[in-house]
Amino acid sequence: MGISTARPEPGIAVVTVDFPPVNALPVQGWYDLADTVRRTGTDLHVRCIVLAAAGRGFNAGVDLKEVHRTPGHRALTAVNRACAAAFSAVYECEVPVVAAVHGHCLGGGIGLVGNADAVVASEDAVFGLPELDRGALGAATHLARLVPQHLMRTLFYTARTVGAQELHRHGSVWQVVPRGELASAAVRLARDIAAKDGSLLRLAKAALNGIDPVDVRRSYRYEQGFTFEAALDGVADRLRETFLSGKERP
Incomplete structure (x- = not known):
């Protein structure tokens, strides 16, 4: 249990x-995730990182318990x-x-995926922000990098999810594959x-971040201010109690 790192192929x-x-x-x-990703990225022998997960799903957000x-x-x-550190x-x-x-x-998973450079998904993958049902806000910044603006707002307000094929149609998911082929498909893209020059890849990553139209770090921290406001108002505790009572599950 926790965060692990493997080196399946050179680079x-x-x-x-x-x-x-x-x-x-x-x-x-x-x-731990933030530290692992940062440390691995500084290794000059690494030219691409695959961020994956074990178990039932990629990510269900924060541990509300x-x-x-x-x-x-x-x-x-x-x-x-x-979360801000990991994203x-x-x-x-x-x-x-x-x-x-x-x-x-879900939730924090959107923050990770929305900040990734590329996404490969299995056919059973679903994406969404159930924040309004959990007494929180946040990660709309990252969902907006995956879907068009009006779809992002609809998904956020309704707390509904969208499938991998839908994101593929929007161009934010590179490839959708059967679940058993996910690991190999991600490594294939990686x-x-x-295969590119490591120094040039690092320059390319910095250059692409530099031309982003939205400062994702500042935008997400701005959202988090409203999460804290919801906590001060008491609405966050009430909705979290509803979720933790077992009436809904991720």
Whole structure:
């Protein structure tokens, strides 16, 4: 359980997230992921990272049970910072990051995938932000990198999900494959990327980040301010209690 790294081929590192049962990460898990991605990206032998997950789905966001059992707002502040660190690590990674997504990709998962450089998904992958049902806000910044503006807003307001084929039609998912072929498809794309000169790839990553029309780090932190406001108003606790009571599951 936790974050592991493998080197299946020269130039490629696979970072795998494994927090059973649904990959809802605790605060330390987000920081561990951020540290692993940053450290791996600085290795000059690595030219592309595949971000993958074990278990039932790619990511179910934050561990709400951890937030709920911590008194006051310390846990919310900690998880806000931890998520921001993980999302930024993917975005700022020195080499391209390919997200390999299966099953559910919710909440914080959208933050990771939206900041990745490329996405490969299995046929069963679904993407969405159930934040309004969980008493939170955030990651609309990253969902807007995956779908057009009006679809992003509709998905955010309704807390509905969208399938991998829909994202493929919008051009944000490179390839949709059967679940059993996901790992090989992600490595295949990573291999094509890693075949390029490592120094030039690093320059390309910095250049593409530099021309982004939206500052994803500042935009996401702005969203998080409203998450904290919801907590102060009490609505966040009420909706989290509804979710944790077992009336809904990811």
